[in-house]
Amino acid sequence: MIDLHTHSTASDGHLSPAALVARAKSRGVQRLALTDHDTIAGIPEARRAAATHDIDLIPGAEISVTWQRRTLHVVGLGLDIDHPVLMDGLARHQDERETRAADIGERLARIGLHDGLARARAHADGGQITRSHYADLLVADGLARNRQDAFKRYLRPGRPGYRRTVWAELAEVIAWIHAASGTAVLAHPFGYGCSGAWRRRMVAAFAEAGGDALEICTGVSSLEQESQSARDAREHALAGSVGSDFHSPEQIWLDIGRVRPLPSSVIPTSYVTETPAL
Ligand code: AMP
Ligand code: MN
Ligand code: MN
Numbered sequence: 001m002i003d004l005h006t007h008s009t010a011s012d013g014h015l016s017p018a019a020l021v022a023r024a025k026s027r028g029v030q031r032l033a034l035t036d037h038d039t040i041a042g043i044p045e046a047r048r049a050a051a052t053h054d055i056d057l058i059p060g061a062e063i064s065v066t067w068q069r070r071t072l073h074v075v076g077l078g079l080d081i082d083h084p085v086l087m088d089g090l091a092r093h094q095d096e097r098e099t100r101a102a103d104i105g106e107r108l109a110r111i112g113l114h115d116g117l118a119r120a121r122a123h124a125d126g127g128q129i130t131r132s133h134y135a136d137l138l139v140a141d142g143l144a145r146n147r148q149d150a151f152k153r154y155l156r157p158g159r160p161g162y163r164r165t166v167w168a169e170l171a172e173v174i175a176w177i178h179a180a181s182g183t184a185v186l187a188h189p190f191g192y193g194c195s196g197a198w199r200r201r202m203v204a205a206f207a208e209a210g211g212d213a214l215e216i217c218t219g220v221s222s223l224e225q226e227s228q229s230a231r232d233a234r235e236h237a238l239a240g241s242v243g244s245d246f247h248s249p250e251q252i253w254l255d256i257g258r259v260r261p262l263p264s265s266v267i268p269t270s271y272v273t274e275t276p277a278l
């Protein structure tokens with residue numbers, strides 16, 4: 001099995017990079033990409049664990065992008081994690097995450113979340129602070145029932161804890177990935193809550209900006225969405241990728257490696273093959 005989109009404690013995942021790799025191994029995953037939000041900090045630990053478990057670890061990152069005032073996610077796969085262009089780009093996003101986290105903390109203080117920034121920082125434990133960390137605090141304080149509810153009430157656009165963030169542009173982020181010898185994949189094309197017309201425009205813009213592949217099969221994609229993405233990929237000469245977007249063992253409906261294989265009409269990225277060379 002192959003899974004090219006997962007998170008660890010370096011961002012909003014619940015497992016350490018080593019524990020993630022161990023779980024992937026126990027589930028029969030042979031090739032795993034670690035793709036934390038705007039960071040490659042978990043890669044060295046994941047690499048060491050992958051060597052002991054005989055897993056093919058693909059160094060990756062899920063990079064935030066602003067396109068047409070919307071946030072998109074571009075997964076970079078096969079990254080040279082020491083490349084200065086990539087490192088500078090990620091550092092810029094990490095700085096932005098810090099100021100944004102402080103602003104979100106101030107906003108949430110108004111609805112009764114105490115000491116938000118300090119607690120979010122402690123919860124992230126050295127990893128990137130994401131809205132998910134604030135969602136967990138809201139749940140812990142009884143202000144929301146679960147992560148989804150916290151997003152719906154407080155963290156989405158239009159809600160009191162939302163803070164607009166301007167990330168790098170599509171072409172810029174794709175250039176960082178390419179500079180680091182990586183493959184740029186548009187993550188979960190059905191995960192942005194936009195209409196079909198917007199989704200098609202987004203895929204066209206991604207291809208136009210030099211993107212390489214579409215994430216066709218995810219942990220939550222339906223067969224119908226996968227066929228639609230396969231058509232989108234063919235139309236724009238994009239390859240296909242697969243990734244669960246695993247965050248936590250508590251999400252029992254979504255586990256590492258639990259993704260359908262690519263539809264046969266799609267050209268796989270070089271990371272999607274039946275038997276990874278170990
Ligand atoms: P951020 O990059 O800090 O804006 O956080 C984005 C992350 O929040 C995503 O990668 C998801 O893991 C999580 N997220 C976004 N929307 C929701 C939602 N409605 N329910 C649960 N988690 C969400
Ligand atoms: Mn996430
Ligand atoms: Mn994402």
Ligand code: MN
Binds near residue numbers: 005006007062245
């Ligand atoms: Mn993700």
